[in-house]
Amino acid sequence: MGRQVDLTLLQKLVQINWLLIVLITMIACVGFAMLYSAANGNIDPWASRQMYRYGAGLGLMLLIALIDIRAWLRHAYLIYGAALLLLVAVEVMGVVGMGARRWVDLGVIQLQPSEVMKIALVLALARFYHGMPMEEIGRIRWLLVPAALILVPVALVMRQPDLGTAILLMATATAILLLAGVRLWKFAVALGAVLLAIPLAWRFMLHGYQKDRVLTYLNPERDPLGAGYHIMQSKIALGSGGVFGKGFMQGTQSHLAFLPERQTDFIFTMLAEEFGLVGCIGLLSLYILVIAYGYAIAIRSRSQFGRLLATGVITTFFLYLFINMAMVMGLIPVVGVPLPLVSYGGTSMISLLIGFGLLLSVYVHRDVVIPRRPS
Amino acid sequence: MRIPGIERDGSRHKTFSRRLALLGGGKLTLAAILMGRMYYLQVLESDQYQMLAEENRISMRLLAPPRGLVLDRFGRELASNxxxxxxxxxxxxxxxxxxxxxxxxxxxxxxxxxxxxxxxxxxxxxxxxxxxxxxxxxxxxxxxxxxxxxxxxxxxxxxxxxxHYPVGVETAHIVGYVSSVSEADLTGDPLLELPGFRIGKNGIEKVYDESLRGKAGNSRVEVNAYGREIRELARQDGQPGDDVVLTIDAGLQETISRRLNDESAAAVVMDIHQGDILAMVSAPSYDPNAFNLGMSTKAWRALVQHPRKPLINKAIAGQYPPGSTFKMLVALAAMEAGIAGPGHEVFCNGVTKLGKSKFHCWRHRYGGHGMMNMKQAIAQSCDIYFYDLARRIGVDRIGAMARRFGLGEALGIELVGEQDGLVPSKDWKQAVTGVPWQLGETLITGIGQAYLLATPLQLAVMTARLANGGMAVKPKLSRHRTPRERGDGSADTATDDGAGDTTGNRSLASDVGAPPIGISAAHLRVITEAMTEVVNGPRGTARKYKLDKDMEIQMAGKTGTAQVRRITKAERKAGGKLGKGTPWKERDHALFTAFAPVDKPRYATAVVVEHGGSGTYAAKLTKDIMTAVLRADPLSRSAVDMTSRGHNSGYGGSHKGGGGGDDTSNRGRKT
The missing domain is CATH 3.30.1390 (Ribosomal Protein L30; Chain: A,)
Incomplete structure (x- = not known):
């Protein structure tokens, strides 16, 4: 063992990948600027609060980064269990808002358990496959445990109903399974099963508004003032931005309220309108850099847990931004997924920064070798 | 020394790395799709989306221009804003x-x-x-x-x-009124779709609606998604509507309206040379402002069902048998045809026979008029004389003469609802009823009955043509129109009068030399002298109503009493006159046509009182009307000078405001 494995707190702080933090902060700053514009040149009500949250999240991220990765491994199932409990609590006593039951009131804070589950599921799956020898992975019965780990929370989230998060959970979990070494043909089988299930889901599981969104996606002009109105206006805003955009705070679509939810789900559209193709590519490049860093961190980790955890977090991050951008550009149906680190919203900001905290923890503890079955 | 677990981890790591490359490739592909989409939307389709964004943002609001005014001949406002x-x-x-x-x-x-x-x-x-x-x-x-x-x-x-109609009731039938635009009025002019816009529905307001209306201005405003206006980007003021100047003397109009009072009547005063209608009253009238304010169904029904029909302009839409006022034309027809001269004499014993039918004179119960020449026959309105003339010349020649004097066809006055009247002929009756013309009908046509119908306006025109030496003068109601913004006195092609002449007595281009209708001046003189006798002669039918001495002016005229129904034998025995107890609806119409002064005629009048009893009643009204006309003498006063904007300088400033516009256009900016 070349390097010292157990580091002091100061050593850990030095080890933290500060460049990644700079990148994240740059993205967050793009968010602050857009929120400032969305409020017609006011720091209130959005930009200021987003800054506080980012500050708090940053502290939390550093704290998590310093916690020994083995502690995360040890408590992975515990965290997962807690998240699952919260999801059940939402089901039982959740607060209904915007037509869906997603929040649970814990007295002090209001929590969105589905956000917690995004991290908890990654932790649980990483732990599961960390302890799984390569030869065992192929066995069907060892697929049943992760399947349960995935499908139970997915089903609960679907019931809220929150299709976006359910898809996100499924996709992240699939990526982890893939990286862990589950045979490719099994994914083909699963894909086939999903395709078969779609008509059934359409008939029995999807809610009216969800079906509406899919139909709207397939034909946005179907109902220009109803469900399709948002996506039409978003495309108009994006397209009218052109190469260089209309200028900061000059977006007509955004500022004249043609663009819905410009501070949350459609904030990318606003950026595209005001800064054009140049701004879009710029932000996308920042995101790709962050993802590349995540990959590098994953590859350098000496534990399977660290690798899976890092890629799980970074995949969730990627899926966020992909789904959001594809949605506002009319590539996929409207699903309520925020643009990571940019959209206004406390829960997603905090949960993303917690994820990055875990990623940093993987980086700080990259040389820690963890036995398959921790003693 | 190798730990087996690490070795196994190595194989897991290899799988992981391979799969991570796969996953990374997938992500890159998706990112490339995103970029492709950005390029498609923001570069390839950008122009189209920019256009859509502008359409979203910019809204055109129409601005209603101020409506043109309607003025009387002296510039008094009859319709204003x-x-x-x-x-x-x-x-x-x-x-x-x-x-x-x-x-x-x-x-x-x-x-x-x-x-x-x-x-x-x-x-x-x-x-x-x-x-x-x-x-x-x-x-x-x-x-x-x-x-x-x-x-x-x-x-x-x-x-x-x-x-607003400052004069209101007295000029309602001429000026008309505006009201809300109905579905049928929509012509594609976007102004008409403005909420609260009013359109001319009757009278001058309707006939000249388009020029009164003006051209819409517009304002380009930026709106948000809810249609609230954010700011005005550009504004183009509309063109205010043109004014219309009428030939009417509103003061005279009011005087005559007061005189007609509650009668169901019509009176027309016109300039015999230019055809200017100086007054045109139809009684009873209504308040045009009520239409603008919004009338209740009850008030509307009361107007429509009123037995004296206030909504009808009787001066142009009321058709009455001309009765004895027609006799001048019969006499002229006889003279022009060379059948009978002014010296032609007929003995009137009160009745004449045609086959088994008897035709009575109105003096039948006094034993008739005795020996009558042409002037006497007109002055005393002898029916027997005109039965005789009519029988000699025939209905078709009478009809031809009537047409030359403007009867039987609408005169084209600038109002809606003008009626043609009716001048019968043999062919006409055959075609319409399928029954041949009867000689008896020729006889009663000779005294202005049978099928003959004329509007009061036609009677006034007829009288004017008799008095002006046989010129085919046409009635007109609007002197000319003017564009609003014209400060200097430069001639403008938009006016239809002779340029430069701005005095009251100026001749309008279209009137200069109204063509003669080809009647001998000597024959006309016989008629005008006979009409003078009607009023001023010792035995004239209207001798009681000659103008007062102090006027030092004489008027000439002709009474007419038009039967509404046949007089029964019993009634004729009882005196031939309808008794006082006759219901209003069955009484005769009273008519009187006149001109003055007799020596140098300028004004012609026609008065018709529905069920007024006798022509002398109309003569009585005419005396007062003619007195008012001569006192006011509108033709000698200079009319409004159309090239100066003095008469409406008080509201000149309002043009810039864009008027009533779209209600929301101004308020949106305040909120």
Whole structure:
């Protein structure tokens, strides 16, 4: 063992990948600027609060980064269990808002358990496959445990109903399974099963508004003032931005309220309108850099847990931004997924920064070798 | 030394790395798709989306131009634009619409009907759109609302432009009125679709609607997704409507209206040379302002069902048998045909026979007129004489003469609803009824009955042509129109008068040399002298109504009494006159046509009183009317100088305001 494995707190702080933090902060700053514009040149009500949250999240991220990765491994199932409990609590006593039951009131804070589950599921799956020898992975019965780990929370989230998060959970979990070494043909089988299930889901599981969104996606002009109105206006805003955009705070679509939810789900559209193709590519490049860093961190980790955890977090991050951008550009149906680190919203900001905290923890503890079955 | 676990981890790591490359590739592909989409939307399709964004953002609002005025010949306003005080309500600024209406009801009366309309509109419209609660408030009400405004959140006093008819009742039939645009009025002019826009529905307002209306201006405003206006980007003021100047003397019109009072009657005064209609009264009349203010169904029904038909302009749409006023034309026809000269004599014993039928003279019960020559026959209105003339010349030659004097066909006055009247002929009767013409009908045509019908306007034109030496003068109501913005006196092609001549007695280009109708001057003189005798002669039928001595002017005329129904034998035995007890509806129409002064005629009049009993009653009215005409003498006073804008300088400033425009256009910016 070349390097010292157990580091002091100061050593850990030095080890933290500060460049990644700079990148994240740059993205967050793009968010602050857009929120400032969305409020017609006011720091209130959005930009200021987003800054506080980012500050708090940053502290939390550093704290998590310093916690020994083995502690995360040890408590992975515990965290997962807690998240699952919260999801059940939402089901039982959740607060209904915007037509869906997603929040649970814990007295002090209001929590969105589905956000917690995004991290908890990654932790649980990483732990599961960390302890799984390569030869065992192929066995069907060892697929049943992760399947349960995935499908139970997915089903609960679907019931809220929150299709976006359910898809996100499924996709992240699939990526982890893939990286862990589950045979490719099994994914083909699963894909086939999903395709078969779609008509059934359409008939029995999807809610009216969800079906509406899919139909709207397939034909946005179907109902220009109803469900399709948002996506039409978003495309108009994006397209009218052109190469260089209309200028900061000059977006007509955004500022004249043609663009819905410009501070949350459609904030990318606003950026595209005001800064054009140049701004879009710029932000996308920042995101790709962050993802590349995540990959590098994953590859350098000496534990399977660290690798899976890092890629799980970074995949969730990627899926966020992909789904959001594809949605506002009319590539996929409207699903309520925020643009990571940019959209206004406390829960997603905090949960993303917690994820990055875990990623940093993987980086700080990259040389820690963890036995398959921790003693 | 190798730990087996690490070795196994190595194989896991290899798998992981391979799969991570796969996953990374997938992600890159997706990122590339995103970029491709960006390129497609923001570069390839950008122009189209920019256009759509502009369409979203920019909204065109029409601005209604001020409507042109209608003026009388001296520049007095007959139709003008008046500020209309009203109160509107903006739902989102109130603390409850119903509550606000309750409080507002203490200041201005709000009917349950109005209240329902407001509540209905509140539901239908967006909360920032102003909704009209009441309009045409008095200044006092308006002021009280302004004072109490702090207690009435969401209530806004507002000044719009409304049409006003200062003279009103007396000129209603000429000026007409404006009212809301109906579905059928839509011609594609976007102005007509403006909420609250009014369109001419009758009279001059209708005939000259397009030039009075002006051209719409527009304002390009930036709006947000809810249609609220953010700011005005550009504004183009419309062109105000042109004024219309009438030939009418409003003062004379009022005097005559007062004189006709409650009668169901019509009176026309015209310039015999130029054809200017100086007054055209149809009684009873109505208040055109009521149409603008919005009339209740009950009031409307009362107007429509009124037995004396106030909504009808009887001067052009009322058709009456001309009766004895027609006799001049029969005499002229006889002279022009060379059948009978002024010396032609007929003995009147009160009755003449044709086959088994008897035709009576109105003096039948006194034993007739005795020996009559042509002038005497006209002056005393002997029926027997004209039975004789008619029989000699035949109906078709009488008809031809009548047409030359403007009867039987609409004269093309600038109003709606003018009737043709009727001049019968043998062919006409055969074609319409299928029965051949009877000689007896020729006889009664000779005294202006049978099928003959004429409007009071036609009778006035007929008299004018008799008095002006046989010139085919045509009646006209509007002297000329002027474009609004014209400060200097330069000749403008838009006017249809001779350039430069701005005095009252100027001749209009279209009148210069109204063509003669080809009647011998000597024959005409016989007629005008006979008409002078009617009023001024010792035995004239209207001798009681000669003009007062101090006027030093004489008028000439002709009475006419048109039967509404046949006189029964019993009645004729009882005296041949309809008794006092005859129902109004069955009494004869009274007619009188006149011109003055006799030595140098200038004015012609025609008065018809429905069921007025006898032509002498119309003569009595004409005496007063002609006296008023000669006293006012509108033709000797200089009319409004159309090239100076003095008469309406008081409102010149309002042009810039864009008028009533779209209600929301101004208010949106304030909120």
């Amino acid at each position: 008046r500020q209309n005080y009203r109160v509107v309500l903006i739902a989102e600024q109130t603390n409850g619409v119903a509550d606000t209406l309750d409080r507002l009801a203490h200041i201005v009366p709000i009917s349950p009907h109005q209240r329902r309309r407001v509540l209905r509109e509140v539901k239908r419209k967006r909360p920032f759109v102003p909704i009209k609660v009441a309009e045409n408030l008095t200044w006092e009400q308006f002021a009280r609302i302004n004072v109490l405004l702090p207690d009435l959140p969401g209530v806004q006093p507002d000044v719009g432009e409304g049409r």
